[in-house]
Amino acid sequence: MIDQELAAKTIQLALDSGATDAECTVSEGEEFSASVRMRSLETLKDAGSRAAGLRVLVGQRVGSSYTSDLSAEGIRKMVESALQVAAITSEDPYAGLPDASELGSLDGDLRLYSDDIQGIRTPERIQQALQAEEAALTADPRITNSEGASFDAYSGQRVFANSRGFLGSYRTSSCSLSTTPVAKQGDSMERDYWYSAARSHSKLESPEAIGKKAAERTLRRLGARKVATQKVPVVFDPQMARTLIGDIFDAIEGDAIYRKASFLEGKLGERVASELVTIIDDGTIPSLFGTSPFDDEGVPSRRTVVIEKGILRSYLLNSYTARKLGLKTTGNAARGITGNASVGHGNLYLENGDKSPDEIIRSIRNGLYVTELIGSGVNTVTGDYSRGAAGLWIENGEFAYPVSEITIASNLTNMLLDIEAKGSDLEFRTSVASPTLVIREMTVSGQ
Amino acid sequence: MSLAESFFGQKFNITEHDLQSYISEALSSGGDYADLYFEYLATSSLSIDESIVKSATQGVTLGVGVRVISGERTGYAYSDDLSPERIKKAARVAACIAQGPSKVDKAGFQESGKRNLYPVITAPNEANLAERVDLVKRADRAARAYDTRVFQVQASFVDSLRHVLVANSDGVLSFDRQPMARLGVAVLAREASGSPQRGSSGGGGRVSLDFFLNEKTPEYFAREAARQAIVQLDSIPAPAGEMTVILGPGWPGILLHEAVGHGLEADFNRKGVSAFSDRVGQQVASPLCTVVDDGTIRNRRGSLNVDDEGVPTQQNVLIEKGILRGYLYDKLSSRLLKSGTTGNGRRENYQCIPMPRMTNTFMMAGDSDPADIIQSTPKGLYCANFGGGQVDITSGNFVFSASECYLIEDGKVTRPVRGATLIGNGPEALKYVSMVGNDLKLDEGVGICGKEGQSVPVGVGIPTLKIDRMTVGGTAG
Numbered sequence: 001m002i003d004q005e006l007a008a009k010t011i012q013l014a015l016d017s018g019a020t021d022a023e024c025t026v027s028e029g030e031e032f033s034a035s036v037r038m039r040s041l042e043t044l045k046d047a048g049s050r051a052a053g054l055r056v057l058v059g060q061r062v063g064s065s066y067t068s069d070l071s072a073e074g075i076r077k078m079v080e081s082a083l084q085v086a087a088i089t090s091e092d093p094y095a096g097l098p099d100a101s102e103l104g105s106l107d108g109d110l111r112l113y114s115d116d117i118q119g120i121r122t123p124e125r126i127q128q129a130l131q132a133e134e135a136a137l138t139a140d141p142r143i144t145n146s147e148g149a150s151f152d153a154y155s156g157q158r159v160f161a162n163s164r165g166f167l168g169s170y171r172t173s174s175c176s177l178s179t180t181p182v183a184k185q186g187d188s189m190e191r192d193y194w195y196s197a198a199r200s201h202s203k204l205e206s207p208e209a210i211g212k213k214a215a216e217r218t219l220r221r222l223g224a225r226k227v228a229t230q231k232v233p234v235v236f237d238p239q240m241a242r243t244l245i246g247d248i249f250d251a252i253e254g255d256a257i258y259r260k261a262s263f264l265e266g267k268l269g270e271r272v273a274s275e276l277v278t279i280i281d282d283g284t285i286p287s288l289f290g291t292s293p294f295d296d297e298g299v300p301s302r303r304t305v306v307i308e309k310g311i312l313r314s315y316l317l318n319s320y321t322a323r324k325l326g327l328k329t330t331g332n333a334a335r336g337i338t339g340n341a342s343v344g345h346g347n348l349y350l351e352n353g354d355k356s357p358d359e360i361i362r363s364i365r366n367g368l369y370v371t372e373l374i375g376s377g378v379n380t381v382t383g384d385y386s387r388g389a390a391g392l393w394i395e396n397g398e399f400a401y402p403v404s405e406i407t408i409a410s411n412l413t414n415m416l417l418d419i420e421a422k423g424s425d426l427e428f429r430t431s432v433a434s435p436t437l438v439i440r441e442m443t444v445s446g447q
Numbered sequence: 448m449s450l451a452e453s454f455f456g457q458k459f460n461i462t463e464h465d466l467q468s469y470i471s472e473a474l475s476s477g478g479d480y481a482d483l484y485f486e487y488l489a490t491s492s493l494s495i496d497e498s499i500v501k502s503a504t505q506g507v508t509l510g511v512g513v514r515v516i517s518g519e520r521t522g523y524a525y526s527d528d529l530s531p532e533r534i535k536k537a538a539r540v541a542a543c544i545a546q547g548p549s550k551v552d553k554a555g556f557q558e559s560g561k562r563n564l565y566p567v568i569t570a571p572n573e574a575n576l577a578e579r580v581d582l583v584k585r586a587d588r589a590a591r592a593y594d595t596r597v598f599q600v601q602a603s604f605v606d607s608l609r610h611v612l613v614a615n616s617d618g619v620l621s622f623d624r625q626p627m628a629r630l631g632v633a634v635l636a637r638e639a640s641g642s643p644q645r646g647s648s649g650g651g652g653r654v655s656l657d658f659f660l661n662e663k664t665p666e667y668f669a670r671e672a673a674r675q676a677i678v679q680l681d682s683i684p685a686p687a688g689e690m691t692v693i694l695g696p697g698w699p700g701i702l703l704h705e706a707v708g709h710g711l712e713a714d715f716n717r718k719g720v721s722a723f724s725d726r727v728g729q730q731v732a733s734p735l736c737t738v739v740d741d742g743t744i745r746n747r748r749g750s751l752n753v754d755d756e757g758v759p760t761q762q763n764v765l766i767e768k769g770i771l772r773g774y775l776y777d778k779l780s781s782r783l784l785k786s787g788t789t790g791n792g793r794r795e796n797y798q799c800i801p802m803p804r805m806t807n808t809f810m811m812a813g814d815s816d817p818a819d820i821i822q823s824t825p826k827g828l829y830c831a832n833f834g835g836g837q838v839d840i841t842s843g844n845f846v847f848s849a850s851e852c853y854l855i856e857d858g859k860v861t862r863p864v865r866g867a868t869l870i871g872n873g874p875e876a877l878k879y880v881s882m883v884g885n886d887l888k889l890d891e892g893v894g895i896c897g898k899e900g901q902s903v904p905v906g907v908g909i910p911t912l913k914i915d916r917m918t919v920g921g922t923a924g
Contacts, residue, residue: 063503090499445920
């Protein structure tokens, strides 16, 4: 455990050395990973580390530093280093900390740390990875190979203090189990994966369920075809729909807004998506990966409605971007160990719908069901969207055959307005979540 | 250099006796091999935004990673404290992977790799901060001066100096001092009533500050970023479907990195999960294509004197005249496949297990004049710049995202089009290469490659290439 006083003492040393304001983060983490492949143990990793970071203001100038040496000497050098760089930055009239009145931490147990994980000893962790892989390998004779399975665990603590009197800390834990089978049929070789992750071991899906699902996802890709170039409805499964929510985040976070680097800039109060779209950021839901008692500037996490029935209601902001825009922070400051805070999200999700995924598929006569997207072809300045895709072709309301080596393209402005159906299958597997989504029309590029 | 004269000998008084005792501890439960990777990393970064130097950060991390290999198994642990007790504790954790008597004969150490591919006396990280701040201020001014339609400029200068010491149970000891610096510029431009467009540029390598003062100046990168944003203002939607694609020289070489490079990393091939598995000796590209991975080019971003397992880097031929010649190995893969080493064992930092990675991957020049290549194309797409790429090494499908491209109409480069993703299949795509230019160019020094959560700096390059058939992911019919 980190001594919270270390952060408070660092702040004091920074103020005594000439800083007018300061923020200090101290973190500690332990990671464990056991990976198996083709029924035997391959890798074991077990280690921990610590780090401290400091950001100082000298008037309106900012400087930051970090160190892995938490000795008195290491901390002294870190303070010196932050003040040294503050001397060469420019005066920024908007630089600063949140107002003291905005600081605070959520009460109550957010269930971010669970000690049941450390109760699972190494041999059992290895066993669970072996079981997940075994379930995949024995699911079908076409599963001929594997990239393995792994059990990973993490536990850590984060302490944050600032010169306006904030001192807080919280512990987190997580564990995950995943496997990646490889299937072969003729010339076609495909891999896919499945995983489960949770803050408590008791919430993890069973190794058998993970292995079976990974095998299903891999098998359905075999024998994929490339289709002709055409414009069709595109169904995003929840894993892929989630990536669209991530793209929207990039377009509504404060840095992109004040720089006018977003297709959603200047659209507060306007219709930007179909009526079906309500997007919420909520950093307060117990035990989820996007939850924390306070953000990385010491402002309590909260629930913010970003898009309500298609109308853009709020950007996500930290104190700096809020000052730039003449707004209030939404408690979305994020940073690693040091530096100016950027903007992050809590649990960012699109509200659940009421159609089952089957019902959605049945409603499509000719279209694409996307299960994988690759590449970085999303431009949130213009909204231009073009990514590599793989999935299943839908004919007359049924899956007809797998497709790959194609791209899907449109513009996010149109895509959001074109969302014509959403599933009832919202699930918080990571800090970004969405149910199945249908976009009325996109260009599928193939042959 | 002796250990006593090395960075870790001088600063932390590490002796050969210490290294021997840590390796003995690592092999105390058995095992075929053990190594230690000591790393001291100093970094700094500066950035300007809205013409204000809004942030500057510097810091230091230090640690040691201990690895034990026993057959196909790897045990790994690390410590951010170099005290003998903590290193021995990490060694005992890593040792848990092995059982039975060790097969290693312990002897003294021999130093490997004594050349210096980056003889930089003062690394940018050691230079005066004020000089580095001046670089981002100059970039900001130059980008704004380029065109009045430029309205946002962000420029950053990021540098690091890494000292490493690798010692292993084969008795190999190596030291390296690895400088790195990168200047980046990102620009937004717009017409009075239009939507903004972005442009970006950057470069660097294992160079001194002089590189940015004399060779590739802040003005050079700033003008290039501004030019790209301005070009985009007139762009029309990109076409969709299969067509002839011409890649300009330099950074578009990311094609090779995605289409073939990753698929040739030996870990995937040892496991038989790559689309290139068991294809050595087969034709995987047109006979015009010779592709190499070369970690020995002076001052390049992807170059290393020794890889992160202490093995000297070299030039490795991956594809020779279209025929697949070999893979890229780390120690584990070369032990298990009983092949030679290639110097491609790399890791992001001391907390990471090494794996086979690329260094600088490029295609050798051909003999076509780039102008003739364009002239020979009645209809197609000319791609001058790219963002990132990605590959599924098992199916072989890869993408890379064009950020600056133009239509080719009647043998001429004409209108600029919006960014679009290009998609292909690794073992097939290069078979459609029909012309290779005589203008090989390496990228400016910005590449970061990610694999299994680890990022390492890399380089790419190609001459102008004509690919007769590739799928372009635009929206226009």
